[in-house]
Amino acid sequence: xxxxxxxxxxxxxxxxxxxxxxxxxxxxxxxxxxxxxxxxxxxxxxxxxxxxxxxxxxxxxxxxxxxxxxxxxxxxxxxxxxxxxxxxxxxxxxxxxxxxxxxxxxxxxxxxxxxxxxxxxxxxxxxxxxxxxxxxxxxxxxxxxxxxxxxxxxxxxxxxxxxxxxxxxxxxxxxxxxxxxxxxxxxxxxxxxxxxxxxxxxxxxxxxxxxxxxxxxxxxxxxxxxxxxxxxxxxxxxxxxxxxxxxxxxxxxxxxxxxxxxxxxxxxxxxxxxxxxxxxxxxxxxxxxxxxxxxxxxxxxxxxxxxxxxxxxxxxxxxxxxxxxxxxxxxxxxxxxxxxxxxxxxxxxxxxxxxxxxxxxxxxxxxxxxxxxxxxxxxxxxxxxxxxxxxxx
Amino acid sequence: xxxxxxxxxxxxxxxxxxxxxxxxxxxxxxxxxxxxxxxxxxxxxxxxxxxxxxxxxxxxxxxxxxxxxxxxxxxxxxxxxxxxxxxxxx
Numbered sequence: 001x002x003x004x005x006x007x008x009x010x011x012x013x014x015x016x017x018x019x020x021x022x023x024x025x026x027x028x029x030x031x032x033x034x035x036x037x038x039x040x041x042x043x044x045x046x047x048x049x050x051x052x053x054x055x056x057x058x059x060x061x062x063x064x065x066x067x068x069x070x071x072x073x074x075x076x077x078x079x080x081x082x083x084x085x086x087x088x089x090x091x092x093x094x095x096x097x098x099x100x101x102x103x104x105x106x107x108x109x110x111x112x113x114x115x116x117x118x119x120x121x122x123x124x125x126x127x128x129x130x131x132x133x134x135x136x137x138x139x140x141x142x143x144x145x146x147x148x149x150x151x152x153x154x155x156x157x158x159x160x161x162x163x164x165x166x167x168x169x170x171x172x173x174x175x176x177x178x179x180x181x182x183x184x185x186x187x188x189x190x191x192x193x194x195x196x197x198x199x200x201x202x203x204x205x206x207x208x209x210x211x212x213x214x215x216x217x218x219x220x221x222x223x224x225x226x227x228x229x230x231x232x233x234x235x236x237x238x239x240x241x242x243x244x245x246x247x248x249x250x251x252x253x254x255x256x257x258x259x260x261x262x263x264x265x266x267x268x269x270x271x272x273x274x275x276x277x278x279x280x281x282x283x284x285x286x287x288x289x290x291x292x293x294x295x296x297x298x299x300x301x302x303x304x305x306x307x308x309x310x311x312x313x314x315x316x317x318x319x320x321x322x323x324x325x326x327x328x329x330x331x332x333x334x335x336x337x338x339x340x341x342x343x344x345x346x347x348x349x350x351x352x353x354x355x356x357x358x359x360x361x362x363x364x365x366x367x368x369x370x371x372x373x374x375x376x377x378x379x380x381x382x383x384x385x386x387x388x389x390x391x392x393x
Numbered sequence: 394x395x396x397x398x399x400x401x402x403x404x405x406x407x408x409x410x411x412x413x414x415x416x417x418x419x420x421x422x423x424x425x426x427x428x429x430x431x432x433x434x435x436x437x438x439x440x441x442x443x444x445x446x447x448x449x450x451x452x453x454x455x456x457x458x459x460x461x462x463x464x465x466x467x468x469x470x471x472x473x474x475x476x477x478x479x480x481x482x483x
Binding site: 075099158161194210211 | 395399401
């Protein structure tokens with residue numbers, strides 16, 4: 001099997017994956033740092049390398065509305081945005097999931113202003129937490145490619161029929177090149193299959209979407225959406241397995257575990273900076289610290305069973321958040337802690353470190369110090385504060 | 394090409410049907426009455442009727458479907474030759 005390796009930025013990786021998934025429609029509005037994705041797709045279409053329609057719109061609100069419309073009509077549709085663009089399209093984010101229409105969207109995570117800032121921070125991504133979209137987050141460009149392809153398969157699975165959002169970091173991924181393994185088009189076509197969805201509105205029969213419904217009916221729609229999310233857990237694991245079998249790369253389903261097997265302490269994280277934490281874990285392991293790392297690949301549906309299985313009995317858990325729920329804690333920490341209570345009343349010591357907000361660079365040295373001092377303190381019987389906003393210049 | 398695989402979940406779509414909400418004409422308290430001798434077949438009433446309850450035939454003139462006419466009176470307002478009068482329901 002020939003697997004051509006290409007050198008790509010994160011943005012071009014997303015574009016190539018959407019092209020290889022044979023999207024029919026792209027509707028998008030430019031915003032830094034996402035613009036490269038849709039520029040590249042426009043170029044593919046212009047050169048005749050991708051048989052798709054690019055709908056130019058006047059805003060992100062319209063971009064997702066047009067993507068949704070095309071998807072409802074039976075097209076494999078795709079869009080991408082960032083930060084304020086995502087906030088502007090937020091109403092349509094809900095429309096797509098509540099209508100149970102498969103769509104894939106890439107979010108190049110970027111700080112929300114003011115002050116104006118284009119570096120990576122996850123508040124835009126976490127702002128979509130309760131929309132009913134499946135939320136995935138990649139660590140490097142290879143995973144960006146694989147996750148985008150997988151996203152179409154997951155989204156269009158009849159057990160799921162929910163849209164999928166893929167997060168990738170501004171600049172660290174979006175504008176940084178890396179060798180990416182790509183599959184043969186034919187093999188990918190065979191694996192992904194044709195577009196699937198539950199219903200179409202294509203003019204062949206009168207159909208109304210979004211009519212008035214009584215409270216009881218409305219609640220049942222949303223209870224079904226919750227069931228779809230539960231099903232999605234199985235489907236995400238299955239798709240990762242089958243992708244791995246076909247293309248040689250699998251990640252572990254909803255989470256990616258690094259040195260978890262014999263770990264006594266655990267760190268939880270997601271996104272590109274997970275790589276820096278991995279470097280820190282390598283050094284700490286060499287020094288004899290029994291630390292394991294859980295990297296979140298998906299936060300919706302939340303991998304509650306996996307988290308419990310790994311974290312139950314842990315001597316200490318550090319959750320790193322590159323976002324803050326102002327007035328509370330980091331959003332990832334809130335999810336990890338709350339989901340553990342579904343299985344146990346005996347929670348391990350858990351610590352939330354918020355860092356890197358606004359795009360502040362956090363290196364493997366920072367992670368090394370934070371993890372080492374936490375473990376040293378706990379071994380001495382000293383519990384560090386539950387919440388720390390780590391900041392340095 | 395798209396494959397339609399029916400969904401096991403409730404989805405917020407509806408297939409419009411005549412009379413799905415019952416005979417809404419029963420809500421009416423005033424009723425449009427047509428004088429087809431005055432009608433000039435301009436179709437304004439048919440175009441404006443929000444309930445699709447008016448048909449204009451170029452030969453015979455206006456027919457109103459009283460099963461679904463709610464008596465809003467728009468047809469009477471837009472008629473340029475005053476061929477539609479609103480009268481109180483008995």
